[in-house]
Amino acid sequence: MPTAVIESKWHTTAEVAEMLSFGLSKTKMLVLTGEIRSVKIGRNRRILPTWVDEYVERVTAEAEGWAA
Numbered sequence: 001m002p003t004a005v006i007e008s009k010w011h012t013t014a015e016v017a018e019m020l021s022f023g024l025s026k027t028k029m030l031v032l033t034g035e036i037r038s039v040k041i042g043r044n045r046r047i048l049p050t051w052v053d054e055y056v057e058r059v060t061a062e063a064e065g066w067a068a
Contacts, residue, residue: 009048010046010047010048011046011047011048011049011052012044012045012046012047013027013028013031013038013045013047014027016031016036016047016052019052020052020056030055031045031047035055036051036052036055037051037054037055038051
């Protein structure tokens, strides 16, 4: 019987930093300023994958606006 793989629903700030190839300090600043949405659960910040995608899309759209 195949085992179910549980996919991560939340990312830590460190995981997002690695995904974006950013330093942890830069990623924490983006989270604290609201550039990347997050929720605080207990003492920890968590970020939904869609929120990371929103940030990437917004930054990309802004960059394309500069090129126009």
